[in-house]
Amino acid sequence: MTTLPTLTLRDGLTMPQLGFGVFQVPDDQAQQAVESALEAGYRSIDTAMIYGNEHGVGRALAASGIAREDLFVTTKLWIDDHGRGAARPALEASLERLGLASVDLYLIHWPAPATDVYLQTWQGFEDLRAAGLTRGIGVSNFLPEHLDRVVGLGGAVPAVNQIELHPALQNRETVAANAALGIATEAWSPLAQGAVLGEAPVVEAAAAHGVSAAQVVLRWHLQHGNIVIPKSVTPARIAANLDVLDFTLSEAEMAAIDALDRGQRTGPHPAEFNG
Known part of the structure; x- marks a missing residue:
């Protein structure tokens, strides 16, 4: 079994640095995909209410036979459920779909700045952690100005963005x-x-190390200290995305990939997206 690198979060939780995401995986495919990931060695699974596949993820977790304490499960609160009072029933519904008593990390999926309710939502998240329904709390798609306002509340600081x-x-x-x-x-x-897999620095590094372009990019993330959650429904690719620990990109290779930044999004801008 591959020993995955871990990060200790600011709240003391230990989280695998390389996990498995299920964005855009239909519920009827999620169980098989997560089972393949767990069999390959992943122990961190990232889902969300809005993905519509928490049931499938939960079935895979239950079927795995892996001890709950050896798994790290993340899910997320959707924009429609923002608000201090709405957060608990939303998480309880996710827990029922997942078949779990608690998750390891619960994230506010988007700040939705036009509604301006994310600060109350964050206070609700602190309540959820105190109630034992989640071990850790964090955010997703928060910009620096959103983070500043959350920290300005004087309570908990998000463990993850x-x-x-x-x-x-x-x-x-x-x-x-x-x-x-x-x-x-x-x-x-x-x-x-897949948009960066044909870039020359990625292709050249892949050839130099005898790995795939995707493995190069995932290794680039790890060397930058990022937590990373690649997604696939193909068992061979799921396993390959985990096989990125036995080579190291050089400083020159890292710098060449760093130079590919062009502000190109695949999803919406957090300052503009409100659900």
Whole structure:
């Protein structure tokens, strides 16, 4: 079994640095995909209410036979459920679908700044952690100005900020804000939905190390200290995405991939997206 690198979050939780995401995986395919991931050696699974596949993820977790304490499960609160009072029933519904008593990490999926309810939602998240329904709390798609307002409440600081991050969109301002606050950066769409896999620095590094372009990009994330959650429904690719620990990119290779940043998003801008 591959020993995965871990990060200790600011709240003391230990989280695998390499996990498995299920964005856009239909519920009827999620069980098989997660079972393949767990069999390959993943122990961190990232889902969300809005993905519509928490049932499938839960079935895979139950069927795995893996002890609950050896799994790290993340899910997310959707925009429609923002608000201090709405957060608990939303998480309880997710827990029922997942078949779990608690999750390891619960994230506010988007700040939805036009509604301006994310601060009350964050206070609800603190309540959820105190109630034992989640071990850790964090955010997703929060910009520095959103983080500043959350920290300004004077309570808990998010353990994680999950943002779109890949060589074509390196989100350096948000990554720097995360680091300054001791917030771990987690990358969604880490391969830019394949858009960066044909870039010359990626292809050249893959040839030099005898690995795939996707493996190079995932290794780039790990060497930058990002938590990363690649997604696939193909068992061979699921396993290959985990097989990125036995080579190291050189400083020159890292710099060449760093130079691919062009602000190219695959998803919406957090300042503009309100559900």
